[in-house]
Amino acid sequence: MDLRFTPEENAFRAEVRTFMTTEVPLHVRKKTEVGEGLSKADLVASHKALAKKGWAAPHWPKAYGGTGWTPIQHHIFTEELQANSVPQPLPFNVSMCGPVIIAFGTEEQKKRYLPKMYNLDEWWCQGFSEPGAGSDLAGLKTTAVKNDGQYVINGQKTWTTLAQHADWCFVLARTDMEAKKQLGISFILVDMKSPGITVRPIQTIDGGHEVNEVFFDDVKVPLENLVGQENRGWDCAKFLLGNERVGIARIGLSKQRIGRIKQLAAKVMSGDKSLMADERFAEKVAAVEVELKALEMTQLRVLAEDAKRKSNMPNPASSILKIKGSEIQQATTELLLEVAGPLSVPYLPDEADFGDGDHWAAPAAPQYFNFRKVSIYGGSNEIQRNIIAKAVLGF
Amino acid sequence: MDFDLSDDQRQIKDSVDRMLAAAYADLKTKAAAQKEPAGFSVGNWKQFADLGLLGIPFAEDHGGLGAGPVETMLVMDAIGRNAAIEPYLSTVVLGGGLLRHAGTAAQKAALIPGVIEGTHRLALAHQERQSRFDLADVSATARSDGAGGYILNGEKLVVLGGDSADTLIVVARIDGQRRDRAGIGLFLVGGTAAGVTRKGYATQDGGRAADITFANVKIGAEDVIAGKGSDGLASLEHVIDEAIAALAAEAIGAMAALHDLTVDYLKTRKQFGVAIGSFQVLQHKSVDMFTALEQARSMGYYATMMAAEPNAAERRRAMAAVKVQIGKSAKFVGETAIQLHGGIGMTMEYKAGHYFKRLTMIEMAFGNTEHFLRALAHAGGLIPAAA
Missing domain, CATH: 1.20.140.10 (Butyryl-CoA Dehydrogenase, subunit A, domain 3)
Structure with a gap:
């Protein structure tokens, strides 16, 4: 047993950090650090910087542009990415749809889609959730009917993140209306420019526009856009959702947030001393740090175990990462809200740049509201508890 | 980053797991052990010794395994899993730890072999009535006798394993104020030395502890672990x-x-x-x-x-x-x-x-x-x- 990083791993960390701090556009990192919204151009610029280095999809197989890193290297990469406020490479492309096409797609599909996906020349969005199919995703009702040599898709998707920027959507649709639930679903790639698609923005409680409803009205899609076998799309979906849990703990992000909370709380006065000098506040911060350190070790344990696992199904212990990781992320937003105090009250949706001076407090409340989502998406924390109860505890 | 146990570690784990699982299979056996004079099963303690578990952190020169925190973790994990009551923490980890870190060569040579064989038990006497969790809050006094030794006075509370330990390691103030970080000494005191009064009792978790008073207890120079000028x-x-x-x-x-x-x-x-x-x-x-x-x-x-x-x-x-x-x-x-x-x-x-x-x-x-x-x-x- 040796729980220290090797000199090689430390050297790798230094290399990653140097890259993050010198090659990724500074204005994007600044905005990310303070919690300001990112434009499409911001996200593309940061993604392309990673792609140029060959780090846009480190976990893909080497043949498709992956890195062949060890699990520990992946961990270090993600931690440094988050610690240095670099946006994640677009997850819909590299963490969700890409791995599905690599695992289930045809050679033609790989050639057609993967390079543009990798370089973010095409932006993907996820067409999974529906108004009536959230935690019970297999209850989805969108249909894809074969007609005249093509699929005709009808239905409604929701919570479609950043669909307003998207060129393509990977859609779960029902192709067998008779089959029970999971059995009649297919995984289909849809061009967002197709006639019959309407994207309607949803304003969330933080005031932002991240998610959308997407309506499909007789949308025609070529049959070759099916990934994997018809009616076996649930296999793709399960595979994708398993991948989604990897890295969901966002430990580097929470570390960065805590460092920033301490910095700000040392400047904010509470009575005759700084907020950070207030014992009760300092203890609240310390309590979150303890949970985070424990979670970091849990993540390393899961990584070490995954490296030895034969199966490519997700480790059920990764559900702990989701539950605790989301709780800690939320706790950091609560602390920042507390630091901001009365300065968090103004609603400033049109402030274009709150990176400097007095405006540091402006994102505190929106971020707090926004981060309620992290215990809901990617399989709600209650669903994660069901997974552990069943897969680990054997109920 | 490697969470795997070595073969030697796995062997330690297997042996302690097997021994304690058998010893604690029945709560009635535990209840009987608590009624033994020491408050735990001396037979079990002998098994700890026979398996080499009491020598884990000590140097091979003294007959130990020269192992570290991982091996200690394996033993303590097994103790926890069986709700075992043997005084491993007080003798090996606390008492033995102070000997390892601060004891003189002569003190180690005199005491550690007995600890490893299971014939000599230690206890750390540090807590006092007012100290709560502050390790520097020490009011028991150690006054220099002018010949390299000390005269010890004071009271220690809830000394784990202290009622039957052969040797106590006592924390006492050589100089300074009650909560000063400097001026704290460490001393070896025989459990039955003149001037030592022990009031033993059961603890909430089935173990044993003692409140101990020291009245003009004489400590020879050879029993000083950390004296004047050292950072006890x-x-x-x-x-x-x-x-x-x-x-x-x-x-x-x-x-x-x-x-x-x-x-x-x-x-x-x-x-x-x-x-x-x-x-x-x-x-x-x-x-x-x-x-x-x-x-x-x-x-x-x-x-x-x-x-x-x-x-x-x-x-x-x-x-x-x-x-x-x-x-x-x-x-x-x-x-x-x-x-x-x-x-x-x-x-x-x-x-x-x-x-x-x-x-x-x-x-x-x-x-x-x-x-x-x-x-x-x-x-x-x-x-x-x-x-």
Whole structure:
């Protein structure tokens, strides 16, 4: 047993950090650090910087542009990415749809889609959730009917993140209306420019526009856009959702947030001393740090175990990462809200740049509201508890 | 990054697991052991010695294994899983730790072989009536006798294993004010030396402890571990840090066993015509126990890694964090286990209560969750402020 990083791993960390701090556009990192919204151009610029280095999809197989890193290297990469406020490479492309096409797609599909996906020349969005199919995703009702040599898709998707920027959507649709639930679903790639698609923005409680409803009205899609076998799309979906849990703990992000909370709380006065000098506040911060350190070790344990696992199904212990990781992320937003105090009250949706001076407090409340989502998406924390109860505890 | 045990470690784990599982298979045996003069089974203690477990942290020169925090963790985990009451913590980790870190060559040569053979037991006498969790709060006095020795006076409370230990390691003030960090000495005192009065009693978790008074106890120069001008407190803090790592492992063992027991109970106990484990509200509670356990287990690994950290400030900060996580998890897992068991959890004839009581005492040992949370916050936490 040796729980220290090797000199090689430390050297790798230094290399990653140097890259993050010198090659990724500074204005994007600044905005990310303070919690300001990112434009499409911001996200593309940061993604392309990673792609140029060959780090846009480190976990893909080497043949498709992956890195062949060890699990520990992946961990270090993600931690440094988050610690240095670099946006994640677009997850819909590299963490969700890409791995599905690599695992289930045809050679033609790989050639057609993967390079543009990798370089973010095409932006993907996820067409999974529906108004009536959230935690019970297999209850989805969108249909894809074969007609005249093509699929005709009808239905409604929701919570479609950043669909307003998207060129393509990977859609779960029902192709067998008779089959029970999971059995009649297919995984289909849809061009967002197709006639019959309407994207309607949803304003969330933080005031932002991240998610959308997407309506499909007789949308025609070529049959070759099916990934994997018809009616076996649930296999793709399960595979994708398993991948989604990897890295969901966002430990580097929470570390960065805590460092920033301490910095700000040392400047904010509470009575005759700084907020950070207030014992009760300092203890609240310390309590979150303890949970985070424990979670970091849990993540390393899961990584070490995954490296030895034969199966490519997700480790059920990764559900702990989701539950605790989301709780800690939320706790950091609560602390920042507390630091901001009365300065968090103004609603400033049109402030274009709150990176400097007095405006540091402006994102505190929106971020707090926004981060309620992290215990809901990617399989709600209650669903994660069901997974552990069943897969680990054997109920 | 490697969490695997070596072959030697695996062997230690297997032997201690097997020995304690057999020794504690029946709660009646434990109750009988508690009635022995020492308050635990001397036969079990001999088995600890025969398996080499009492020599784990000591140098090979003294007949030990020269092993480290990982091996100690394996033993303590097994102790926790069986709610065992042998004085491993007081003799090997605390007493033995101070000898290792601060003892003279002659003191080590005189005492360690007996410890390893199981014929000599140690106890650390540091706590006082007013000191609560402050290690520097020492009012017992050690006055120089002018010939290299000292005269010891004062009272020590809740000395773990202190009622039957052959040798006590006593923390006493050589000079300075009651809570000064400087001026703290460490001394070897025979358990039955003249001027030593011990009042032994059972502890809440089935172990033994003693309140001990020292009235003009003479300490020869050869029994001074840390005298005038040496930093006795630094050695004490180092040993307490190692003890926190060991307690973390014990707590993890106890929580794991208690969680297993609870899940099994939920799967077999029937009410309303079904196993109560079919109710989601109870499933989720047991998942929360599992999460608390695994977070604690992760901190246990962190503890074994940081127990050997040479930078004292870093090590103290890390151990404060460890104790906070362990304490929180222990309280949650313990209380929830009793609740999910219902009435049976309240009885002494069922094992759950034994684990719960031990976990509660572990939370209290060397500083409770609140104490260490305050200490950690005071030390600036684990993550530096952004520049």
